[in-house]
Amino acid sequence: MADQFYGLTDTGKERSNNEDAFIARQSPDGRFIIACVIDGVGGYKGGEVAAALAREAILQRLAQPSGEIIPMLLDSFNQANQSILAGKKEVKEHDSMACVATLALADTEKNQFYYVHVGDTRLYLLRDRSLVKITHDQSFVGFLEDSGRLDEKAAMAHPKRNEINKALGFEINLSGDTDYVETGQSPFLPGDMLLLCSDGLTDMVPAGEISDILNNNDGLKDKCHDLVAAANHNGGKDNITVALVKNAKQASSHEATRPVSGQKKTELKAANEPAITNVPLTAERGAAKVKGNIPVLIFALMALIFLCTTIWQYIQRQKATQPGATPAQTDTPVIKPANAQEAKLQATINGLKGNVLLLVDTAFKSPVKISRAIVIDKDSLFIKTKGNVQLLCDSGYTGAAISLTPKCKLVMLDSLAITGFKTGVVAYNTALLLKNMRFTNCGTTVQNRFTAQGKYTNGGVPANVFKVDSIPVTPHKQK
Structure with a gap:
């Protein structure tokens, strides 16, 4: 010690x-x-x-x-x-x-x-x-x-x-x-x-x-x-x-594997592959040749089925756009499973016993792709960021990066980057504080919702809730 x-x-x-x-x-x-x-x-x-x-x-x-x-x-x-x-x-x-x-x-x-x-x-x-x-x-x-x-x-x-x-x-x-x-x-x-x-x-x-x-x-x-x-x-x-x-322990390090040169790759391949011998052109070899073409035939058949399906879907969409056409019923859209990084972030927030969370880029490799909103359902939470931690909108996702529930009374986000979302943060009843946040290519930075069901409501919407610094955001370089 x-x-x-x-x-x-x-x-x-x-x-x-x-x-x-x-x-x-x-x-x-x-x-x-x-x-x-x-x-x-x-x-x-x-x-x-x-x-x-x-x-x-x-x-x-x-x-x-x-x-x-x-x-x-x-x-x-x-x-x-x-x-x-x-x-x-x-x-x-x-x-x-x-x-x-x-x-x-x-x-x-x-x-x-x-x-x-x-x-x-x-x-x-x-x-x-x-x-x-x-x-x-x-x-x-x-x-x-x-x-x-x-x-x-x-x-x-x-x-x-x-x-x-x-x-x-x-x-x-x-x-x-x-x-x-x-x-x-x-x-x-x-x-x-x-x-x-x-x-x-x-x-x-x-x-x-x-x-x-x-x-x-x-x-x-x-x-x-x-x-x-x-x-x-x-x-x-x-x-x-x-x-x-x-913590006086030494950080573990691993020696990087050197790339193999072109000549060594050829030598390595030659050493590991079996020797090729001349085989007479017999009926047995001809059968092997036909057998080798089976995957190609299967692939061609699948490609044909895919092409026919695409054409059929195109025709159905054209019919649906005609005047008086009855909209075709569609299946429920498939929700992509959460990736490891966003699942880890949500689990960390859900399992936090205190009200301060420190996010470091050594634990959350940037960018963290988000395919569903990160939900905060705590009375109070302060999220601090050390290093470049960026939430990036996954392809096809149109929701918010972070969503606060009406349970939240005070949530502070400090030095987090949010990029490419239709909505950056959804909050309720002005429970949100921002410090050194970076929003890039977000349609709506913050959407504040007010809920007061079944109660008398008084007050008004202030002219300015957030202020924007004059200093432009400098994007972090990806490592």
Whole structure:
């Protein structure tokens, strides 16, 4: 497990105490790497106590991992929440204490990571030198930033940046509210790195600088110290905590087979084919010759049948177009079976236990041909794209690329390419947010439908729901 995880916390330059806590260790059974960053809130000492209580509760629950992973992580958050609520009752001065936290469990053997998150601590994934923000800040400013209404610089300087609306210690029972805690899982490939951090880092250091530090050649310990140093260099206005986890396995590679030259092909063919000997022209050989022509005769007969069928269908269509002609009944059109890529994408969405899905072009080879709409039937879903992932309309298909059901309350699509569809996305009741989407050769980009059966309806259609950037789309080059 050498250099696969490391954590570090620092008071910063303006605080006198540290209300942050972290976990960076291997699980007792050796199966997982546990990483967690906790940021206490609630005033002097109170936040520090809340963070310590949460850390202890999480470690106790994960001391003996059991059951499904996401429910286990949710249970650890619920136990932390209960521990903080109990502590608030014991000490009056701590009655406003709470904490925000992000917890990740990395299974490097199966190349997967799982996470739960509440508040404004963050989880990032570094893959192929690109840094992707996985979690969403559960605050008003975080929502504005994630939806593209604020850029990173404006969000970092916003006066309400640190006003959160969710935390451990705010709610009485988290086990009965699955929407309160953000959860998810994603591939954790060889070479990938997870960064968990408090807002003491992200309020001080922009994502580009964080990415540069993570991409240097230093070990995890040095990277952590460099991140903390960068935050302090830029002001160090809050406690700074970081935890890193790396999948240190080597990516498997296969040596490509060299093409065989023309001369070698001839030699290889000659070596593998039986020798041809002279056969006398006898009646037996003549019979063999007739037998060899049977496939040709069968092919000719099939071609004749196909030609006759085509002519008959043409005549029937001509009759159907005559005035007063009765339309001919046709069979139900044959629906093409879903190809492996689109079936995999639909199954991934249907089986997702959290509300964040990261699509990477290493898992979904672009383009993904779509012969039926990808259906989203979740209360909320955020689809992020890393690399060139393109949905391409299959030949003969005239429907939408993505269809949201009326059940959806909020769906965000980020950096996905949709090409060649009659309709890009079908949504209901304005449940859709788009960020850096690319639509090419689509008749209708977004079709929004409103449903309110049997109820009084008020309101109106806004003049502008989406806006189009002035920067033209640059097509991705296919590899």
